[in-house]
């Protein structure tokens with residue numbers, strides 16, 4: 161097996177893929193992408209022209225897999241470890257995939273948009289877009305808050321790909337947008353459970369030296 165994960169240590173979508181790799185105990189080589197450095201950027205775009213990470217390269221099978229969800233699905237298919245992040249049972253797998261989509265599209269996207277706004281030049285701010293993202297984020301968080309009233313993990317009682325998807329955006333919302341505890345106590349408790357999970361604890365520990373660069 162020869163897997164390389166192209167990543168940046170602060171990237172929330174890379175954290176999603178890393179949780180899966182650590183959960184399954186899959187050996188891989190991390191490859192740091194530094195988009196601000198022309199050579200690193202060009203080398204990465206030669207592999208995946210879209211230029212977004214994470215990207216998994218599997219030299220054994222001659223595959224390049226972009227997209228965090230596809231990476232986790234690929235690992236479940238080609239390198240199944242002891243942890244089954246996508247269940248074999250069709251009904252359970254459907255719930256996991258649907259919840260993964262929910263967290264990416266209705267929480268992660270808006271969190272990313274809100275924090276990304278802080279990186280825009282002063283003359284290219286978009287207050288209307290920011291307001292839309294904030295409203296949509298709170299709608300998504302409200303839905304998740306209700307769901308998590310009766311669940312241990314995002315898609316039920318088993319840890320899954322849905323939790324890989326949920327942890328990074330909830331972490332960054334809590335840290336850099338607004339603490340979850342006030343308005344979303346179930347999500348705050350869920351985030352604490354996620355942080356206790358060894359796979360995610362490791363991801364956060366490795367990202368710690370870079371956290372100072374997250375724009376507040």
Ligand SMILES: N[C@@H](CCC(=O)N[C@@H](CS)C(=O)NCC(=O)O)C(=O)O
Nearest residue numbers: 171172173211212213214227228229
């Ligand atoms: N849908 C993609 C989203 C990936 C994504 O947005 N990655 C961000 C980092 S979290 C990125 O590459 N940003 C760099 C850029 O857009 O230039 C996935 O699930 O992997």
